[in-house]
Amino acid sequence: MLSVEQARDSAQSLVEQARRAGADAADAVYIGSESQGVQVRLGELEHVDFSEGEDVGLRVFVGQQSASVSTSDFSNEALSALVERAVAMAREAPEDPYAGLAPAQLIARGPFPDIDAEDRSAPGPQELRESALAAERAALAVEGVTNSSGGSAGRSASTMALATSSGFSGASRSTGHSISVSVIAGEGPTMQRDSAWHGARHLSDVDAPEIVGRLAGDRAIAKLNPGKPQPGRYPILFDPRVAGSLVTHFAASISGGSIARKASFLLSKLGERIFADGVRIVDDPLRPRGLRSRAFDGEGLPVARMDFVSDGILRTWTAESASARQLGIQPTGHAVRGAGGAPGAGPSNLFIEAGNRTREELLASYPEAILVTELIGQGINYVTGDYSRGAAGFMVRNGEIAEPVAEITIASNLLEMFATLEPGSDLEFRRGIDSPTLLLPEMTVAAA
Secondary structure, eight states, X not given: OOOHHHHHHHHHHHHHHHHHTTOSEEEEEEEEEEEEEEEEETTEEEEEEEEEEEEEEEEEEETTEEEEEEESOOSHHHHHHHHHHHHHHHHHSOOOTTXXXXXXXXXXXXXXXXXXXXXXXXXXXXHHHHHHXXXXXXXXXXXXXXXXXXXEEEEEEEEEEEEETTSOEEEEEEEEEEEEEEEEESSGGGOEEEEEXXXXXXXXXXXXXXXXXXXXXXXXXXXXXXXXXXXXXXXXXXXXXXXXXXXXXXHHHTBHHHHHTTOOTTTTOTTSBOSOTTOOEEEOTTOTTOTTOOSSOTTSOOOOOEEEEETTEEOOOBOOHHHHHHHTSOOOSOEEOOSSSOOEEOOSSEEEOOOSSOHHHHHTSSSEEEEEEEEESOOBOTTTOEEEEEEEEEEEETTEEEEEEEEEEEEEEHHHHHHHOEEOSOOOOOSSEEOOOEEEEEEEEEEO
């Protein structure tokens, strides 16, 4: 994997070659990654892996015609052939009136914000093995846990560089550390499996293995002997483990590409109240050590903290340059991309802001409710907003978590869900998309 400086130089060189080969404009992206992981099961080492990869992508424009190519071969001959092929492909491509780089006057200028995404700690296989074993031991020590699906610990690093013919050149490096364990509780046909995971940019921010292991064990035990509630309409609480999925559905529905294709149930809702008064959804790409933090977007535009929703009102779409031109707006600094293809639009560290009531107060809001801790399947229609997913969790009675439930389906429409949901006060930043506990006053529940 190239250093940050080498990666930036490589991307810039590829853009310069493309211009010399006849491209009117071009951008190039380098992505390099490496990872190491250790897996154990029942106290024995099962697997040690190390992987490393590099890719470079080139996008060229000849007028309003464009083409994208990528390769993992970094030899001079291969890169020269890549450039020639890209320009030749662009000349044969159909014209696209919305194609092009981000406006030159909007590109980010260095120095870029420090997001503290790199940790130079590099635990080796032995240290990773000890962490994985400690997590598994803690899970197996929980009374009622009968077997293990394994524990793992890993570390990773990645480098990304972007250069454009409009004058942008930047690169960044990030690291990751994680630990996980999955165990089984009970015996025979009543067995239940559950897991726990935690990851962070810096090793010092990762939960202790014993904490992760105990959580996995407690979760598996709690799921034993599930029942099914009577079909009907129930208040539903989304545990933070799954509540972020609703924020993900919201983010997908405000992407510029979906709006331009008229493929979103929020198509006509910009500037309207779609959540309850006071609800706020925030995107923060500059959070230090955030799992999705970035100092610039995938087109070289500056990024900033932004309210997607404030006081319940939808304030913006997320748009890269192509969809922004289609919609007649400015790009919003949310371009995301890989080594191949054109950029799309997506959030960074996205979260729904904490509400006023505690989780305990939300649990006690109704005499009977269902707390959902697991979602199954992808029954979302983004054109209509219809929502139907398999679920599991617990009955809640008079504010107390009661018996587990499983093999149920919960259904509603996202517009109705957004309009009535209430966030709790228990927000924690542990993922790329975060949410506190969410209370929805009513959803349809049926046997799966």
